[in-house]
Amino acid sequence: MWKSRTTAALVPLTVTLLFGLWGIRRQGSVWRDEVVTYDMAHRTLPELWHTLQNFDAVHGVYYLFMHGLFAVFGGDVTTLRLPSVLATAAAAAGIGLLGHRFAGERAGVFAGLVFPLIPAVQQYAQEGRSYALVCAIVTWATYLLVCAATRPTRGLWVAYTAAALTACLLHEFAVLMLTAHGATMLLSDVPRPVKRAWTVAAACVVAGLAPLAVFSMGQSEQIRWIMWPDPVQLLSFVALAVVGLWCARTTPVPTNGPIGLRTLAVPMLILPTVVLLLASQLKPMYVDRYVLYYVIGFALLTGAALDRAVRSHSGRWAWAWCLALAAVLVPVLAVGAHLRSPESRVDDATAVTQAVREAAEPGDGLLFTPSRRRVWTLAQPAAYRDYRDLALARAVDTSDSLYGEEIPAAHIRARMLASDRIVVLGDPEGDPVDTTEQEVMKRTTLREHFEECSSKEVTGARITVYARPGHCAAG
Structure with missing residues (x-):
């Protein structure tokens, strides 16, 4: 079992890490948001603190983290982006472990390998911003939730709360993961004490985030550039949601514990984005990177579907699977090559x-x-x-x-x-x-x-x- 878990985590981690390092410098180009990270992280701590009183408090914890990183390793484009690469690899490992826990080793490997192929993941894996870090921490918070629901201990709940709060402090919209986790608690056959423990943990996360959220509301003019959702981003979400829901509907996975694959993955795939879209009716604020972690649900559902497809067919279908894989990889690699060019970002x-x-x-x-x-x-x-x-x-x-x-x-x-x-x-x-x-x-x-x-x-x-x-x- 230990070897099986190691494979499910290590194979996606290695592949994702290599994928993330490919073209990490992007020919030396940086776009405006990365420039802000670079500048803020190079300010002195007093300068950073005073600036955050007026602007960008929502990213303050991330800037502080990058400030420390630049102080130790120096500040260039590679240092700027490497945390996102490593975070994406860690997220792939966590997804592999989740897939293994629900549907076995092969499903975990498939899920962990699907994750880095998603164009949005490739994009934010190589950006000097917080979104890949948030996605990784949400992944591991989700893994801790499943562990705590299966074997409740005070230590696991404390670890879950700490991970979830850290993700929220890195970016406030990570709090929307609680809508997915809450739905999972409601839909799962978990004992009432577990549901109460999750409620307490979620309340602690919200309480810990509240001071920053209230303060940053005074800086909400910074997102006035956001208009109605970008059609490409919205269509990308719809496409992944449709495929993910189809996988969930056609791939029955035996429940191995109080939480099932579908009751975890479907809410994660749907709810954070839908809630943000609904909130955007009051004030436009939807950008896909704010809820990048919704792809965790897609990767888990797709990985399980691929595993079932392989198990359902005999060896004579191997050639067909090779052709199908090639048909998928060609456009994925083409998109990946574009995302590693200076022209792939808003500006340079x-x-x-x-x-x-x-x-x-x-x-x-x-x-x-x-x-x-x-x-x-x-x-x-x-x-x-x-x-x-x-x-x-x-x-x-x-x-x-x-x-x-x-x-x-x-x-x-x-x-x-x-x-x-x-x-x-x-x-x-x-x-x-x-x-x-x-x-x-x-x-x-x-x-x-x-x-x-x-x-x-x-x-x-x-x-x-x-x-x-x-x-x-x-x-």
Whole structure:
């Protein structure tokens, strides 16, 4: 039995780790959220604390973790992403153990191998953000829940509570795992004392999270960029949910303990995302990475279905399974190759910096539209020292903010009119524009007093050089 469990955990862990290390540097590119992680984790502890009073408190624990990591190992792209790679491997191992517990060694191996093939998992396995860590901790919290329901001990319940609370402190929406775990408790044949113990544990998690949740509500403007759910993300969830539910319906798995595979996996697959979508009717907040851990349920159900399919057919079907595997792996590897390219992310701060170097001349003014795109400068601040940031009042490192503090609109106009050439770093053509007074003034002044000299689009950004009439050629 021990050897069987080891196989179910070790095979997925190894494969997922190798998969995660493949192309981890992504040709040196970093996108805006990773740049924020990099910058925040490199601030001193007092600077980090003061910034979190104003911005991004929801990620504070993660930034603190990365601060310690960079202090020990140094800060480069590999260090930035390696925790996510290791976390994804740990999650695959946990899924393998869960699958083994419910349906045997082969089902565990299949479940653990399905997990890293999911495109969303591949994406967030190589990002310097907290989502892979949250997914891993939720996986192991789920494993502890199953263990505690089968063999209740105080130690297991304390470990479950600690794991669940840690996941929630890394990202608040991890608390939605409790909706799945609560449904599992209701649907399972567990004794009432076990249900009471889970209720106490869940209450402790909510109570432990409450101070951070209440405080971070004051910073909710930070997610104003979220609109109605992205259609691609929503369709991806629907596709996985349909396949997972079909696997659950057609794959009866004998219950080995008080909790069955379907009563655990189906709520995990469905409830966190559905609850977040429903909450988004009040205030848009749905992004698939916030509930990435829903794929745990999909992997478990699919792994059990694959195991049953193999057991149900004789050896003469081996060739068919090989062809089916090849048919799946080809697009998966193609998607994986794309996800390891700079073009796979919303933007690329490295490419933006290179484009500015090519377009700008020393002494040119810089303008960021919107102002939060100043984040592109944080990965390589030295590259921008030869240019004047025309709208900046207080820099990022002195303003306890993420993107710096800008001067009033009238002063921005005066600085712009005193410049012969301005390099504008903004969103691609067609993206929504901000309507703040400063942003309107930037656009109006450019339109009325400057002419466009050149423009270049790089991944997720547009670098445009403007000049006063007759000054397009740098002097």
